[in-house]
Amino acid sequence: MTLTNGAADTWIRRFHPAPAARVRLVCLPHAGGSASYWYPMSTAVVPDVDVLAVQYPGRQDRRHEPCVETIETLADLVTEALLPYRDLPVALFGHSMGAVVGFEVARRLEALGTPAAILFASGRRAPSRHRDEDVHLRGVDGLVAELRKLDGTNPRALQDPELLQMILPAVRADYRAVETYRYRPGPPLSCPIHALVGDDDEKATVEEARAWREHTVGGAELDVFPGGHFYLTQHQAAIVRLVTDRLLSPMASSTGQR
Incomplete structure (x- = not known):
């Protein structure tokens, strides 16, 4: 693994x-996730795509750093970290919470005059589709039950008190x-948004995912x-192809809403 110099x-x-990359793909993890979640994606893509995985504080090698508890602050810090990488087009792929972070990063990049090439919003309803949720207020058993239900965390980790x-x-x-x-509310993004969702995802219905089209004038697609919520695990090869x-072939893909 190689890293750049400086704060990034x-x-x-x-x-x-x-x-030899022609575009950079910045991958943003889900709640509780880490950069290593995107290792398979990095392994599978072609050399024309430079995959950068974001590591939020409070986990893995950053576990001793305080966590960031607002999306806005997280987006500010991620945007700052991406500033040295704008020599190539920057695409964003966020899953679940990462899709929200990606949306706010895309807003900030646009304000800086370097719009994202595209935002892939995975496993998340559109920002304008609010739900009242309280998982963060639950006790340990409630948090663990949520992770088990979503099936995106190694079951062994959920059974190990030290890992928990x-x-x-x-x-x-x-x-x-x-x-x-x-x-x-604010101006829609100029970049395209490509939403992806599982047909049995209790965190985002197909219609809630379709509503991402309301947040761009650059064209929207939905697959x-x-x-369920971690449909990516079963469909990695198809998602990498998509x-x-x-x-790499933007002109071959429809930019119209569907």
């Missing part, structure tokens, strides 16, 4: 250098950030996969 070292993980003690603070902080997030084709 803390936030950005590049598992596979891609010196390490991961639950980040899980709680991330849930607090995303559950207290409130969409602030629905069989599965993302790669969309990034």
